[in-house]
Amino acid sequence: MPEAKPAPILVDALFGTGLTRSLDAGTKPTPNRSPADAGAQSKPLGTPLKLSWAPASAGERSVVECLHSLANAAQLSIAVDLPSGLATDTGEALSTPPVFNLTLALGAVKPAHILQPAARYCGHIRLxxxxxxxxxQAEVLKTPILPTPGPDSHKxxxxxxxxxxxxxxxxxxxxxxxxxxxxxxxxTLLGDSQGPPHALVRAPFSDHALANDRIGALVIGPGxxxxxxxxxxxxxxxTSDHPLIIDGDALRLIDP
Structure with missing residues (x-):
């Protein structure tokens, strides 16, 4: 790595799936600002990413430091399968890689492509x-296309x-x-809350309310x-038969 020269395009193919350790022995991921603050996921392709890196210890240039230096000099940074330094199955940042413009997911989308903090380093994902x-085990849902209401549509x-x-x-x-x-x-909001918005139906929570077979989606978890x-x-x-959207506290109760 120390002999790598800056170039307009950086291709990171050092490590992909299966990495279980830090890129540099004895170091920890210690960014001195978050990728979100640096514009992760929002930089267009071809825009240089000027990120800084806080080394865990002074001394010779490490692999992570070299990657950041090369990424800062490049106009386009591409990671093959995953940016080096990320745990494939958990989304953990084993090191602190630069934020890439583009990650080429080989064969399948991995958990690290969609789980934080790893996902923020991937930039745009191309399968x-x-x-x-x-x-x-990961599936990326497409944005649904909702039909336009017709003259005979109702609630x-x-x-x-x-x-x-x-x-x-x-x-x-x-x-x-x-x-x-x-x-x-x-x-319909099932519970004891009162107040706006007023364009919805409020009802006490009960087994009878849940038994309404016209419910197309049941949301539980927020608050x-x-x-x-x-x-x-x-x-x-x-235990209901409705399609569920589970979020927030409900996820914690299912898997504390």
């Missing part, structure tokens, strides 16, 4: 077919969303507002809390 059958054809509220009503109110703005025809009441409502949601 490449390398002719090898693969099974990935139920647009979809009914139910949000289960918890001890912190603000988060569930925001989730309900988001569902309304996304185009749901009928939004749910982690007390016994939250656990009871989560259990009811998990």
């Amino acid at each position: 490449l077919d390398i002719g090898v059958p693969t099974v990935s 139920y054809t647009r979809g009914m969303v139910a949000i289960i509220a918890g001890t912190m009503s603000g988060a569930s109110d925001l989730a309900a507002l988001a569902a309304m703005r996304a185009g749901a025809g009928y939004v 749910l809390g982690r007390d016994d009441l939250a656990k009871t409502r989560l259990e009811a949601a998990l």
Whole structure:
């Protein structure tokens, strides 16, 4: 690495899938500012990324330091499969790589491509077919295309969303507002919260309310809390037949 010369294009193919250690023995990932602050994910292709790096110890140039120096000098930085220094399966930053413009995912999208903090170093992700059958645990969902309402459309054809509220009503109110703005025809908030927005239906939480077969999506987690009441409502949601969106506290209760 020390003999590598700066060039307009940097291609990082040092390590990809399977790395389990820091790039430099005895060092830890210690960026002196976050990639988000430096514009990670927002830089267009071809824009130099001027990032700095705080070495763990003084001395000779390390692999990480060389990578940062080369990335800062390049107009385009490309990582093959993963930027060197990231844990494939966990998304952990084993070292502090530079933020790349483009990462070429070989064969499949890996957890590190979508889990933080690793994902912030990848930049734009391009999936490449390398002719090898693969099974990935990660799936990237495309932005849904919602149909334009027709003259005979009504609230139920647009979809009914139910949000289960918890001890912190603000988060569930925001989730309900988001569902309304996304185009749901009928939004009901199940719980004890009161207040805006007013264009939704509020009802007490009950097994009867959950049994409504017109519910197209059931949301639980935002502002749910982690007390016994939250656990009871989560259990009811998990045993329902509705498609679930699980977030926030509900995820913590499922996997503490």
